[in-house]
Amino acid sequence: MASVWLTGIALVLAGPVPALLARARWTRSVPRAAIVLWQSVAVAAVLAAVGSALAAPEALLRVFLHPEERTGVALAVAVGAAAVLAGLIVVRLVVVLVLLAVRTRVRRARHRDMVDLLARADRGDAVGALRAGTVRVLDGAVPFAYCVPGRVGREGRVVLTGAALDTLCPNELRAVIAHEQAHLDARHDLVREGFTALHKAFPVIVRSREARDTVALLLEMLADDAGRRRHGDAAMAGALDAFASTGRAGYGTDVVERLERIRSHVRGGRALAVGTYLAAVALVVVPTITIVVPWLADALPVVGIR
Numbered sequence: 001m002a003s004v005w006l007t008g009i010a011l012v013l014a015g016p017v018p019a020l021l022a023r024a025r026w027t028r029s030v031p032r033a034a035i036v037l038w039q040s041v042a043v044a045a046v047l048a049a050v051g052s053a054l055a056a057p058e059a060l061l062r063v064f065l066h067p068e069e070r071t072g073v074a075l076a077v078a079v080g081a082a083a084v085l086a087g088l089i090v091v092r093l094v095v096v097l098v099l100l101a102v103r104t105r106v107r108r109a110r111h112r113d114m115v116d117l118l119a120r121a122d123r124g125d126a127v128g129a130l131r132a133g134t135v136r137v138l139d140g141a142v143p144f145a146y147c148v149p150g151r152v153g154r155e156g157r158v159v160l161t162g163a164a165l166d167t168l169c170p171n172e173l174r175a176v177i178a179h180e181q182a183h184l185d186a187r188h189d190l191v192r193e194g195f196t197a198l199h200k201a202f203p204v205i206v207r208s209r210e211a212r213d214t215v216a217l218l219l220e221m222l223a224d225d226a227g228r229r230r231h232g233d234a235a236m237a238g239a240l241d242a243f244a245s246t247g248r249a250g251y252g253t254d255v256v257e258r259l260e261r262i263r264s265h266v267r268g269g270r271a272l273a274v275g276t277y278l279a280a281v282a283l284v285v286v287p288t289i290t291i292v293v294p295w296l297a298d299a300l301p302v303v304g305i306r
């Protein structure tokens with residue numbers, strides 16, 4: 001029975017829950033807590049899938065064999081099948097994560113070197129007064145900004161185009177740099193990487209873009225909040241507006257949502273954040289206590305562990 005419950009939980013957490021959570025508006029007011037909730041959904045889904053793979057062979061043994069027949073070869077086959085099924089899920093996830101991490105780091109190291117090489121020292125000095133060290137200015141007619149995360153012992157880079165410097169007023173520029181620096185300081189890239197790996201590792205039928213894309217948007221909102229806290233709502237909204245009105249990407253849905261959120265001064269309440277964190281913990285703890293622990297108490301004696 002544990003296997004059926006865990007399969008059900010894994011499917012619900014991989015499909016309907018992300019769909020509902022992606023449409024929820026309240027998450028926009030507590031982006032940090034909402035990201036933790038998304039991470040909890042992902043962890044709970046993976047744990048449920050692994051638990052279901054571990055419990056399924058034992059459940060079949062119970063259905064088809066009497067208690068006295070659940071020994072010897074039948075038991076060994078069931079334990080082996082459980083280990084292989086659960087191992088496949090874990091190994092696939094780990095391999096996807098490691099490959100993604102290695103490729104991303106190689107690409108980023110090249111990107112950092114390139115940016116350092118091409119940076120305009122004269123214009124960088126102008127920004128240097130605002131934030132020394134990490135900011136690089138590249139030639140470019142389209143105003144935009146982004147960051148290239150560092151690795152241990154090496155700082156990341158905040159990259160701006162010359163057009164961004166020409167377009168934004170000093171306060172908007174400071175807000176943009178604070179936004180990008182927040183991505184670097186809080187290692188938002190690692191959160192994104194985790195969801196990208198999960199997206200790639202999940203089978204196509206249960207895979208959805210919602211988790212990855214919504215978490216990416218929530219991370220942008222979290223970085224916007226850093227810019228707003230330091231330099232005000234008007235500066236952050238002005239910078240976003242300037243980038244969208246003059247940039248190639250224009251006013252995409254994400255930018256419109258972020259602008260609306262800043263302009264309506266959305267800031268999350270403490271109670272909502274605490275409730276969201278509690279829900280995140282419950283998602284992992286409740287199935288463990290109510291399903292996995294009773295199943296282990298039943299199944300371990302069958303394989304001789306008491």
Ligand SMILES: [Zn+2]
Nearest residue numbers: 179183220223
């Ligand atoms: Zn950003």
